[in-house]
Amino acid sequence: MKFDRMSSAGYLVNNLGRLLVEKLRTRIAPLGIVPGQFPALLALWEQDGLTQKELLAMLDIEQATLANTLTRMERDGLIVRKEHPADARARTIHLTDQGRSIRDPAHLAAMQINQEILADFSEKETQEFLDYMRRIIAKVKEAEEPN
C-alpha cells in the first residue's frame, strides 16, 4: 500500500500554499510587509478604524493569531491602535500613512502573482480551478460545522 503525494489533494494544496506564500513574501518585502499581514491590510484598506473583533470577523484566522499579527504591524509602523471611545476593553485600529500608501503596489503584487501562476491556463480553466477550490473549501467548512 503506497501513498502517492502527487495524487493527494491535501499534499498538493499544502505544497502549493507554501510556494505561494514565499513568492508573495519576496514580492512584498520591498513594501515592508509580510504575507500574514496581507489579509488584515486588505480589510483595513476597505474600512479603517475597526475594532479587533470587527476585523477578525472579516478574516479566516483565529483571534490570537490576529492579535499577534496586529502587534507586529504596529511595531512595523503600519497601524496604530487607539482607545475605543465607548468601550475601554476594545481598541480601534487605524492605518498609518505608510500603511495606506502601500495599498496599490501591494494589490498589484498579489494580482500579478495570481496572473503569473495561471498564465498557461485558459479563462475556462482558471474559472474551473477557482471554482473547484471554492467548492472544496465550502465542503470542508460545512463538515466541521454541521450546525
Added chain:
Amino acid sequence: MKFDRMSSAGYLVNNLGRLLVEKLRTRIAPLGIVPGQFPALLALWEQDGLTQKELLAMLDIEQATLANTLTRMERDGLIVRKEHPADARARTIHLTDQGRSIRDPAHLAAMQINQEILADFSEKETQEFLDYMRRIIAKVKEAEEPN
C-alpha cells in the same frame, strides 16, 4: 480597485491548505503524530535507515525544518537516530516499533480526507483538479529556478 479574496488563487490555496492541515491534525492526533511529521514518515515507511540528507532529498522542505521535525519525532518516540557507520557527521534515521505501527491507520486517515473533500467531485473533476494543482506547482518551481 478592489481585491476579492474569493477570486484569488493564492488566497484560496492558502486558506484551504490551513483547513486541511487542521483536519489532518485532528485525524492523526490519536496516532500520536502531527501533520509536519507526515511527509517524513511517508518516506521512512518506504525506506528506513536513511540519512537526513537522503530523507531531505525526498521532501519539499528545507534542511533546517527537517532537522527540527526529526528532533520532535525522536522526542515523541517515532524514530531513533544512530551514528552513521562511515561518516561521523551523518546519522541514520530509523523508525521505532511505534513509528512503524501507525503506518496503515495514518495512510488511511490521509486517504479518507482526500476522499471526503472530493466526495462531490466526479472522477473527471478530481483528475482535472489534481492536474491543475500539479501544473501550477510546476510553473511556480520553474519560475523560481530558471536554471
Added chain:
DNA sequence: TAGCATTGCATGGCTAGCTATGTAATAATA
C-alpha cells in the same frame, strides 16, 4: 446594586515553515 457571566483582547506555549549561521568531520589540494 452586588455579584456573576460575558466580552475583548493579550499572553503563553506549541508546531512548522523560513533564512542565516555555527560546528565538527570529511574531502580536496597546494
Added chain:
DNA sequence: TATTATTACATAGCTAGCCATGCAATGCTA
C-alpha cells in the same frame, strides 16, 4: 601532509498558525 574547502547537521531567530488561559471591563440579573 598541512591547509583549505566542502559537507552534514544543528541552532538561533523570525513569521504565522493553532489552542488554552488570563485579565480587566462591561453587561446582566437576582
